[in-house]
Amino acid sequence: MPRPNTRDRIVDAADLLFYQTGFEHTSFAEIAAVVGVSRGNFYHHFKTKDEILTAVIDLRLNKTRAMLRDWQAEGQGPAERIGCFIQILITNQSKIVLHGCPVGTLVSELAKLDHAAHDHANALFTLFRDWLREQFVQLGRKEDADVLAMRLLAQSQGVASLASAFRDAEFIKAEVHQMRAWVQSLTPAA
Amino acid sequence: MPRPNTRDRIVDAADLLFYQTGFEHTSFAEIAAVVGVSRGNFYHHFKTKDEILTAVIDLRLNKTRAMLRDWQAEGQGPAERIGCFIQILITNQSKIVLHGCPVGTLVSELAKLDHAAHDHANALFTLFRDWLREQFVQLGRKEDADVLAMRLLAQSQGVASLASAFRDAEFIKAEVHQMRAWVQSLTPAA
DNA sequence: GCAAAAATAGGTCAAGCGTCCTAAATGAAG
């Protein structure tokens, strides 16, 4: 097995560059330069730019699934698990201020390009949506679990969007506090 | 007689194309083709692409200022005026599902490109933010008016983002209903 | 150890881009 997995390094670099500067604005040459491989080597692993995009989305899907699985395995209640989701905004606040939400900005860009991979990328949103819905169900909100899941998802998107626009990390902290209080208000007293 | 102003027609076309397909993805040739002018004529009015962007942002700023002024002049209370803002999501729902929020997606794209015009575009957000803050002040929430303004702005951004991602106009309607109820809950009984 | 396969390097290509130029058509002013 090839120790220095060039393909993975390319996907990792593309993942980061797509996040930082956007899919369309990132060129083959830039990715290749970051990884330190020639364009020919690059082409050996990925015939088209769309193939790289597919690989990047798959990587993000796998990482997200693993993360959700970890949260599930920590032996806490649904409210605490929803708290893990909200916590992402804090953990990644500096990146979010600079480049927005990785999922939201990618899906938005692909929507504008009318790109075939839009649905594939949106599966990232669906992953969170379904997982959050399940948590709200376990919280005893079976009736409106999906509505609540979408609302929390929308809130986090809005917070990331404005935090980036105004380059304001404090805004994230304040809204996260409010989101936590909101979840608390939905949690039946134990 | 005022001739059909070519410059204005160019800006109008660029405004629409930037919204529908993004700033970077829109080329000189596309705009020129839509307007029906030659690239030379185009260049006579705008030396660089950034000049067009500046003109488009200025156009949007003026349109937004006029809209806010109209809302102010309708002789209603602050709660009704905030309702006008929320109503945009309904009025433009089909466009939002297809292309997202015109302000949010532009600011987000310029942030990713690290474009100098980012702050200029973000003035659109500031316009709404300041106006909303004033409405909340008049609603008797002087202390947290800016927090509430940002929260409502973030909500509308999140709703637009997810509505576009899931291509779901019904989601907009549902969340608008919730947002109206929220404003109502902040309004002191008359 | 050696042949097959995979990986890497670097050159090449057509297309599209923003930009720039010159020249012709138009229209207002004297």
Added chain:
DNA sequence: CTTCATTTAGGACGCTTGACCTATTTTTGC
């Protein structure tokens, strides 16, 4: 009518892009 600035047309440039090809090196399987 003439003059001259404005507007329009369209060609040309230099550059970047994604895509593709061939040659060489490295790794793998038997």
